[in-house]
Amino acid sequence: MSSLVNEIHARWTSLRSGAVATSDGLPVSTLTIGTGHGLTALALNERGQAQLLLPVAAGTRRPALDTPPALEVGAASLTGAGQRRAYLVVTCVDPLLDRAFADLVEAVLTRVVSGEPAKDALVTAINDLGALFASREADAVDDRIIRGLVAELIVLRRLTARHSGAPALWFGPVPERHDFRGGSHAIEVKSSSRTAGRVTISSADQLEAPVGGTLQLWRVALERTQGGATVSSLVADIEHHSGRSAGLRSGLVALGCHDPDDEDWNRISFNCEAIDAWTVEPGFPRIVASAFTAGVIPAGIQGLSYELDPAVADAFRVDEAEMQAQEARLAASLP
Incomplete structure (x- = not known):
């Protein structure tokens, strides 16, 4: 503070x-x-x-x-x-x-x-x-929601260390298909409890790259531990670089987190074991609309979601240097 x-x-x-x-x-x-x-x-x-x-x-x-x-x-x-x-x-x-x-x-x-x-x-x-x-929710926050938010905040912390305006790149809390986007480049973030864990893809367009751009899938492996990263500590780290961020705070509110220091949102903490990344491009294992006739999901199929095991996509894995290059592509869209 x-x-x-x-x-x-x-x-x-x-x-x-x-x-x-x-x-x-x-x-x-x-x-x-x-x-x-x-x-x-x-x-x-x-x-x-x-x-x-x-x-x-x-x-x-x-x-x-x-x-x-x-x-x-x-x-x-x-x-x-x-x-x-x-x-x-x-x-x-x-x-x-x-x-x-x-x-x-x-x-x-x-x-x-x-x-x-x-x-x-x-x-x-x-x-x-x-x-x-806004009015507070009486029900306890689901552990999976906290885990997912922590994963996105860890990525946002990386981006904000690169550019103080990075909170403007965060779209995870709103109904956009990718968690982070700058111009025609995007990062989709998924959390996992293991470094070799599967991830859940929640829609047919989530692994569709922006038109004329690039998409990377980042898997953040989080291990629950005492004294690890929390929503509160991550927000503090981010705002150390960005200053007080209305964009970050409004995104948190959209997720139901009206106060990042709220005890309910910080009752569990995590150690980031690893961040692995893959370039999502033709040939990557995924279900997207373009895979179907005429490029549309068949009528009657609603709420498509599936589990993906990135272990079968080794040919598309990228290293830390390419992850940083993707960060730079997103940050280049900021003033």
């Missing part, structure tokens, strides 16, 4: 341990960042929920925006330091999302420091990061 996010957390912790209240009875900790109408502050409401107080011009109304379920945004007049001020008050109603709220607060304050009006800064930050506050 950034130093500002750490400070935000520390302030809320201090407030919860007992702090001086305003005349309105609101536990508050004033920051040094001003909006032109007063200093911003962090607070707790009567239910102990974390809040951001943004001073605004008198008469400012609540901004018109679609507020995520776990956030509340309102306008209020509060007394502090002996005078009444108008504020926009942002509340995180789910304490389990306080970490994501701190990220949102940082985004708002950063924009305010750069000269953006407080109301505009808030709207922009919520539009960028609001998906982090």
